[in-house]
Amino acid sequence: MIGIRNLIYCIHKNKANNFIRCITTASEEKIRQSELFGLEKKRQREAVGRIEKIEVQYEGVPENATLIMNKNLSTPYDCAKHINEMIMNRSVVALLNNDTVWHMHKPIPDSCKLELLHFKVAQPNMVNKAFWRTCSFLLGALASESFKDNVNVQLHSFPSPVIKSGSFVYDIQLSLDNWVPTVAELKVLSIEMVKFCQKHHKIECLDVSIDFAQEMFKYNPHKTKQIPDIAANNSDKVTLFKVGKHVDISKGPMISNTSQVGRFTLANVIKLDTDIPGDPIYRFQGVALPNSLILNHFAYGLLEERARKLNSARIPCKQGFSNEDHSFAAQIAV
Amino acid sequence: MNQADVSKLVSQLRIKVNPRLRKFRSPAGPEELNYPRADEARMYAERLISDAIRYGDCHKTTMEMADYWLVEKQLVHKLFKVLAPRYQNYTVSYTRMYKAPRPYPGNTNLKALLELRGNPYPALIPNTNNNRNLIHNVLLDEAKKEYRQQKYNEIAAQIDSSQTEAVSIKKDITEQSKECNT
Numbered sequence: 001m002i003g004i005r006n007l008i009y010c011i012h013k014n015k016a017n018n019f020i021r022c023i024t025t026a027s028e029e030k031i032r033q034s035e036l037f038g039l040e041k042k043r044q045r046e047a048v049g050r051i052e053k054i055e056v057q058y059e060g061v062p063e064n065a066t067l068i069m070n071k072n073l074s075t076p077y078d079c080a081k082h083i084n085e086m087i088m089n090r091s092v093v094a095l096l097n098n099d100t101v102w103h104m105h106k107p108i109p110d111s112c113k114l115e116l117l118h119f120k121v122a123q124p125n126m127v128n129k130a131f132w133r134t135c136s137f138l139l140g141a142l143a144s145e146s147f148k149d150n151v152n153v154q155l156h157s158f159p160s161p162v163i164k165s166g167s168f169v170y171d172i173q174l175s176l177d178n179w180v181p182t183v184a185e186l187k188v189l190s191i192e193m194v195k196f197c198q199k200h201h202k203i204e205c206l207d208v209s210i211d212f213a214q215e216m217f218k219y220n221p222h223k224t225k226q227i228p229d230i231a232a233n234n235s236d237k238v239t240l241f242k243v244g245k246h247v248d249i250s251k252g253p254m255i256s257n258t259s260q261v262g263r264f265t266l267a268n269v270i271k272l273d274t275d276i277p278g279d280p281i282y283r284f285q286g287v288a289l290p291n292s293l294i295l296n297h298f299a300y301g302l303l304e305e306r307a308r309k310l311n312s313a314r315i316p317c318k319q320g321f322s323n324e325d326h327s328f329a330a331q332i333a334v
Numbered sequence: 335m336n337q338a339d340v341s342k343l344v345s346q347l348r349i350k351v352n353p354r355l356r357k358f359r360s361p362a363g364p365e366e367l368n369y370p371r372a373d374e375a376r377m378y379a380e381r382l383i384s385d386a387i388r389y390g391d392c393h394k395t396t397m398e399m400a401d402y403w404l405v406e407k408q409l410v411h412k413l414f415k416v417l418a419p420r421y422q423n424y425t426v427s428y429t430r431m432y433k434a435p436r437p438y439p440g441n442t443n444l445k446a447l448l449e450l451r452g453n454p455y456p457a458l459i460p461n462t463n464n465n466r467n468l469i470h471n472v473l474l475d476e477a478k479k480e481y482r483q484q485k486y487n488e489i490a491a492q493i494d495s496s497q498t499e500a501v502s503i504k505k506d507i508t509e510q511s512k513e514c515n516t
Binding site: 119120122123124125127128131132163164165166287289290293295299302303306 | 462465467468469470472473474476477480
């Protein structure tokens with residue numbers, strides 16, 4: 001991704017089409033986090049030890065099948081690979097034993113029934129939520145990589161996904177006073193996100209201990225505070241997700257690949273009124289659609305227009321934070 | 335089949351009697367055509383239907399064309415009595431063509447399915463557009479709700495303001511009349 005300030009500057013400077021792309025390398029912190037993630041993933045893989053077999057009963061098109069897979073190694077995505085390329089690409093989340101929504105790249109722990117869900121199933125509520133959550137997560141990735149080095153970006157949290165609110169949200173602390181994004185800035189950021197999604201990044205998932213999570217987010221004061229709470233509600237484990245070089249905490253599940261994101265718009269960035277000390281907190285809001293659902297630009301324009309209004313999700317404050325793992329809505333509905 | 339085999343009953347006759355029921359090549363489901371054949375048949379079918387709608391069954395040339403193209407003559411009746419009324423207000427094509435899947439390994443020829451729109455048989459492809467739970471439909475429904483709410487509020491505000499105006503005018507009039515009386 002690029003330094004947005006730089007790019008905007010270039011647009012102003014050159015006026016016309018021939019603006020220079022200013023590519024900044026991902027920060028050292030990003031690289032450290034993604035390397036840590038990779039090492040931990042490798043370690044967990046090697047810790048499995050002796051490989052045991054499990055039976056996965058697949059239900060769905062083109063036909064029901066029983067697959068013999070590896071315990072704690074094979075993922076629903078691996079099962080899909082055995083079935084069909086189309087199934088592999090379109091599956092968003094897996095449904096184990098008709099009740100547990102499972103990330104596509106998370107190893108299966110035991111024999112189970114497997115269904116693969118996509119965006120056009122009859123009851124897509126769970127899929128939609130996973131998509132909306134992923135979009136929030138991607139907003140975090142976008143914000144943390146697009147600003148120049150002199151702007152300090154600290155991700156705070158994102159609330160549980162509510163599709164009816166019309167926009168997904170990420171609350172981020174920026175060392176900018178009263179930043180009101182211009183239309184051009186929002187557009188550039190949206191385009192960067194679409195380009196990022198078109199690189200077909202796999203979204204990886206990992207359960208880690210509290211200590212490891214603390215080590216991972218030791219430079220982020222907000223996340224460091226949130227981690228004990230999150231772990232307490234998740235049997236002392238913290239679930240991390242990684243896309244590209246960006247690592248974040250989320251309850252999950254998320255969609256399996258960024259290629260499944262079609263349209264993506266960063267609709268607005270609004271300064272929030274909170275009591276959190278330090279730099280101001282901004283609410284990044286956006287709207288997106290899956291690749292498989294096609295909508296005309298007029299209808300999508302209405303959605304964009306609506307996403308510009310301030311999302312009514314809980315505003316983070318000193319006492320508690322509105323992370324999805326905590327909120328009431330997250331607990332009653334997956 | 336419970337029907338008597340006619341050809342066995344009248345085996346003495348030398349005239350060939352065809353079986354009553356026509357055999358379909360694939361009785362299990364819709365039949366796949368080779369793609370070029372389906373593409374070409376589609377054009378003729380569209381032309382025939384559009385002529386039938388345009389000129390009706392009293393037009394000599396149209397009837398001749400129908401007689402020429404439709405090998406099974408009962409379909410001439412179907413063309414004028416069923417299809418022409420069905421499609422007379424259509425603004426889209428009367429037929430729909432799908433590319434059929436090609437199993438691998440297998441025949442690599444491109445296959446196609448041709449169907450008349452609005453037929454009473456089960457749909458070839460499930461229509462998911464009406465599913466209100468799909469994410470874009472959820473978003474659009476909510477946007478619609480919000481827009482309506484906004485409009486209602488505007489109307490309510492207008493009514494309120496007009497009422498207050500009316501009340502204030504009334505007051506003015508009464509005050510004026512009082513002044514006149516005094």
